[in-house]
Amino acid sequence: MASFVPSSFNDAWEKGKGQFNEYKKPVTNLFKNDQGATKLNDGAADGYQSGSAPTNQTHNNHEYDNSKLQVHSNPILRFIETTKLAKCRKRWQLAVLANIGFLIVFGIRCNFGAAKNHMFKNYTDPWGRKHIHEFNWTREELSVMESSFFYGYLVTQIPAGFLAAKLFGIGIGIGSTLNIFLPYGFKSKSDTLVAVIQIVQGLAQGFCYPAMHGVWRYWAPPLERSKLATTAFTGSYAGAVLGLPLSAFLVSYVSWGSPFYLYGFCGMIWTILWFFLSFEKPAYHPTISQEEKKFIEDAIGHVSSSHPTLKSIPWKAILTSKPVWAIIVANFARSWTFYLLLQNQLTYMKEALGMRINDSGLVAALPHAVMGLIVLFGGQLADYLRSNKILSTTAVRKIFNCGGFGGEAAFMLIVAYTNKESTAIIALILAVGCSGFAISGFNVNHLDIAPRYAAILMGFSNGIGTLAGLTCPFVTEYFTANGAHGWTKVFLLASLIHFTGVTFYAVYASGELQDWAEPKEEEEPWNQQGGNTATGLLKNNGTTGYGTAKQESLGMTPIAGSGTQDNLGRNMTMAPAGTNPFAPAWDDGSSSQVAANPHYQDW
Secondary structure: OOHHHHHHHHHHHHHHHHHHHHOOOOOOOOOOOOOOOEEEEOOOOOEOOOOOOEEEEEOOOHHHHHHHHHHHHHHHHHOOOOOOOHHHHHHHHHHHHHHHHHHHHHHHHOOOOOOOOOOOOOOEOOOEEEOOOOOOOOHHHHHHHHHHHHHHHOOOHHHHHOOOOHHHHHHHHHHHHHHHHHHHHHOOOOOOOOHHHHHHHHHHHOOOOHHHHHHHHHHHHHHHHHHHHHHHHHHHHHHHHHHHHHHHHHHOOOOOHHHHHHHHHHHHHHHHHHHHHOOHHHHHHHOOHHHHHHHHHHHHOOOOOOOOOOOOOOHHHHHOOHHHHHHHHHHHHHHHHHHHHHHHHHHHHOOOOOEEEEHHHHHHHEEEEEEEHHHHHHHHHHHHHHHOOOOOOOHHHHHHHHHHHHHHHHHHHHHHOOOOOOHHHHHHHHHHHHHHHHHHOHHHHHHOOOOOHHHHHHHHHHHHHHHHHHHHHHHHHHOOOOOOHHHHHHHHHHHHHHHHHHHHHHHHOOOOOHHHHHOOOOOEEOOOOOOHHHHHHHOOOOOOOOOOHHHHHHOOOOOOOOOEEEEOEEEEEEOOOOOOOOOOOOOOHHHHHHHHHHOHHHH
């Protein structure tokens, strides 16, 4: 143990600096035993193995280096590997874990909207007891405190694109911890303290979306981008589905502060799981099968192993790119309605439709539940159309985005001009449900046009979209200040914004890799396997194999029976063209897919 204690300040500084420089690698590296370790080459495992000879074990139909598992692993990962979850392919484990993270993040954003209705107004609880409001804040002051979250959220959007994937976990962890302190801020009756906590929460959660796009840069094969990304991002809408009724229930039956505590503690638990189970690249994952790792790396192809820097990013090309601005306009349009409903849907149902808050939570969740289902279905359908070459990537993105936005805009007009409760609820469900198709349009489009800069573009477009969250509370408060009839203007404006998004995206969007997004020749590819691998063939043909357009033009599928060998020297037969894109994420070796396709396990 004494050898691990720094003998001087300089020793401590050097050890700390060395750990900081390893931020791109999993945090679980901090728990590895480095004694007698020798580093492997990137093509084999991109990690460390002990000095003893490795022993290969088979676990749930996956082969991996046992010594590597011992070095990189942790108690939580080892426990997961003993359960049925180990049969799920690692990229899908990552998508599901990210889904739960987004569910918590957006559930947190429902807390304020539910609690504020019991803060500054007298109310009657479900047992018929009348309560005097605890705070004397005006609607304007509450709007300032609520929107202050987005001041912080806006600041960290673009910087998040430069940082490692672990920032996704850090963002949710800090935001959840601060959520626990929000009730104290309210009880102090200091609107300044509440605003400061909200701003810092926004700063932390601003890392989430861009960081996840950075994850998919290395983990999502091009023809699975829609499925993986929409699976992860569906958590945003599932967060509203669960958060709206749960927050309303807790506020009504427990206290206005209870949803803040519940989501805060859940977020802290999730953060621990994320740090122990997620890895930035497939090569860093100690229990991923060689087949899955090879499939992902060969499908993605030439990706620079270095992270983009301020100097290397083609800012002028990005800022003058019409496809980029098509994504930005679409992001702003979708963000406007999303934040409008997330922050004010319960208030709308109470003021315009006369519903009680303890009765409206489940009804308010219905539109987001329908949207979540459509997002998942849309992601599967979009990749099916692309992988079977029924439609081009550009056509898929435009049809899904413009169709979804057009339907949402039309039904928002009905919400604006109806006074009937049932009509308004049905129109809201159909409007938000239609927008679920748009997620397979603009929200995945960053990975099509510039996968190397996807996290940067997501931060840029989501930052502009955040302006909707900043301005929407003030506009809504202005329109509704003089009575419930102001909600007509609120939803009419939302409809017009969506029609603008439809027009702009239809004219300028693209699904093709942009010239300025091509990896430079001097940049080091992350997968430098030569020989007869799929990546090597693409490089030898003078094609980077990185963008959607390039890969689709080559069929994206290696020739069956090509005799490719993996990193352990085993012969592999790659999946033939036309493989079912709906192949399940669970690889238990007994599914009908395996029976129908003998090459399936090579995936």
